[in-house]
Amino acid sequence: MSDGSRPAQAHGTAVGEHAAGRSAVVVGGGLAGITAALALADAGVRVTLLEGRPRLGGLAFSFQRGELTVDNGQHVYLRCCTAYRWFLDRIRGAALAPLQERLDVPVVDVAKPEGRRLGRLRRDPLPVPLHLGRSLAAYPHLSLAERAAVGRAALALKGLDLADPNLDTQDFGSWLTAHGQSARAVEALWDLVGVATLNAVAGDASLGLAAMVFKTGLLSDPGAADIGWAHVPLGELHDRLARKALDSAGVRTEVRTRVTSVSINENGTWSVQVPGERLETDTVVLAVPQREAHDLLPPGALDAPERLLGIGTAPILNVHVVYDRKVLARPFFAALGTPVQWVFDRTDASGLGAGQYLALSQSAAHEEIDLPVADLRERYLPELERLIPGARGAEVRDFFVTRERTATFAPTPGVGRLRPGARTKAPGLYLAGAWTATGWPATMESAVRSGVSAADAALSALGRPRPRHLFEFEEAA
Numbered sequence: 483m484s485d486g487s488r489p490a491q492a493h494g495t496a497v498g499e500h501a502a503g504r505s506a507v508v509v510g511g512g513l514a515g516i517t518a519a520l521a522l523a524d525a526g527v528r529v530t531l532l533e534g535r536p537r538l539g540g541l542a543f544s545f546q547r548g549e550l551t552v553d554n555g556q557h558v559y560l561r562c563c564t565a566y567r568w569f570l571d572r573i574r575g576a577a578l579a580p581l582q583e584r585l586d587v588p589v590v591d592v593a594k595p596e597g598r599r600l601g602r603l604r605r606d607p608l609p610v611p612l613h614l615g616r617s618l619a620a621y622p623h624l625s626l627a628e629r630a631a632v633g634r635a636a637l638a639l640k641g642l643d644l645a646d647p648n649l650d651t652q653d654f655g656s657w658l659t660a661h662g663q664s665a666r667a668v669e670a671l672w673d674l675v676g677v678a679t680l681n682a683v684a685g686d687a688s689l690g691l692a693a694m695v696f697k698t699g700l701l702s703d704p705g706a707a708d709i710g711w712a713h714v715p716l717g718e719l720h721d722r723l724a725r726k727a728l729d730s731a732g733v734r735t736e737v738r739t740r741v742t743s744v745s746i747n748e749n750g751t752w753s754v755q756v757p758g759e760r761l762e763t764d765t766v767v768l769a770v771p772q773r774e775a776h777d778l779l780p781p782g783a784l785d786a787p788e789r790l791l792g793i794g795t796a797p798i799l800n801v802h803v804v805y806d807r808k809v810l811a812r813p814f815f816a817a818l819g820t821p822v823q824w825v826f827d828r829t830d831a832s833g834l835g836a837g838q839y840l841a842l843s844q845s846a847a848h849e850e851i852d853l854p855v856a857d858l859r860e861r862y863l864p865e866l867e868r869l870i871p872g873a874r875g876a877e878v879r880d881f882f883v884t885r886e887r888t889a890t891f892a893p894t895p896g897v898g899r900l901r902p903g904a905r906t907k908a909p910g911l912y913l914a915g916a917w918t919a920t921g922w923p924a925t926m927e928s929a930v931r932s933g934v935s936a937a938d939a940a941l942s943a944l945g946r947p948r949p950r951h952l953f954e955f956e957e958a959a
Contacts, residue, residue, distance in 0.1 A: 512540020515769030517933025544717030593819035655685030809872035890924030
């Protein structure tokens with residue numbers, strides 16, 4: 483179907499055909515769609531997965547630039563991301579995206595004198611909240627009074643009820659101020675973590691989502707915040723291995739296939755229109771961005787479909803620098819006192835034969851997302867020289883940027899009431915995507931959880947038993 487000429491097969495049958503058993507069409511081949519397709523197929527449903535792009539993986543993908551295999555952005559996950567860990571296991575990719583043995587984040591403050599710039603956020607093998615006590619007590623980027631105030635705020639945060647809808651109406655920054663957090667504490671700790679996970683500064687973020695991130699990641703289990711990331715290109719995981727898993731599960735996967743409409747038939751089945759073909763199916767999962775979902779929803783599927791258009795978006799800018807030599811010894815670090823946020827060494831993963839390739843992940847990049855490359859080069863190369871002594875005499879062999887203008891939904895106060903659940907009012911039609919009501923911000927974890935929720939709802943309606951392995955990540959949570 484990718485060229486518009488292949489006839490439909492039984493996984494979502496062409497008009498006039500009838501397939502025995504149950505069938506589903508999943509629209510969208512990002513993590514949410516892949517997950518939904520795998521979960522449905524594992525339960526015996528015949529699944530067709532349709533993706534408009536030439537590859538799977540959504541906004542977590544790779545591309546070629548000369549000899550480099552480049553990720554569009556640096557994606558990480560945490561040990562508490564049990565759904566994404568389940569996904570990695572399901573596609574047999576866990577070994578390619580390992581977790582730290584123990585949380586350890588180097589934090590460099592460029593404003594401090596040489597030799598006093600490095601601090602670390604790391605955990606000890608102690609119960610919560612003692613696991614972070616020694617690290618916080620020794621954290622050089624906050625004063626003694628600020629460290630004590632952080633501890634008090636963390637305890638107050640731990641006491642919040644995530645089920646309280648009022649949390650979503652407040653912004654995290656105001657809550658931090660009310661709980662004695664200085665501007666420096668917000669910069670050097672709360673935003674250091676929050677901007678990377680929420681894609682928003684504290685003042686622009688829902689208290690409900692921020693509390694969820696910090697309670698789950700830092701205050702639930704000693705190892706919850708241990709960081710994992712792909713040691714191979716993301717395309718190896720989210721495209722090649724995912725497609726292999728889909729093929730093995732019997733899913734018919736079609737890329738370069740844009741869905742133009744979704745409609746319900748008189749007999750209660752669904753029609754999914756693509757160029758040159760219409761598929762009939764029992765179940766449809768829309769696993770596409772919120773605006774695209776809005777445009778595809780049939781009338782009456784949601785009480786207030788315009789709410790989807792009220793879910794804003796937030797950008798992420800990634801800056802890529804290739805040096806002629808190795809300039810950074812550690813795999814990653816976070817930075818203070820500079821526009822640079824997080825820097826990762828992507829040399830081995832990219833296949834670079836000589837030199838070193840660093841990727842800068844710049845979240846909440848509203849003011850920079852549209853700047854010309856020349857301006858970004860002038861801005862960031864001197865900052866890297868300030869942060870990394872080894873970069874000062876190195877030759878820059880390549881400098882380029884990747885821009886995701888709608889990388890995530892914006893986690894603004896009030897967004898919770900706009901996020902729909904998996905079920906719609908139209909029987910047989912379900913929603914998936916990190917922007918749906920998963921309780922998580924826009925992360926790979928949220929995407930996978932949404933795919934499971936959509937598949938679970940669909941299987942219940944189809945009278946199919948839920949695959950036992952789908953419970954595994956919930957039991958591990």
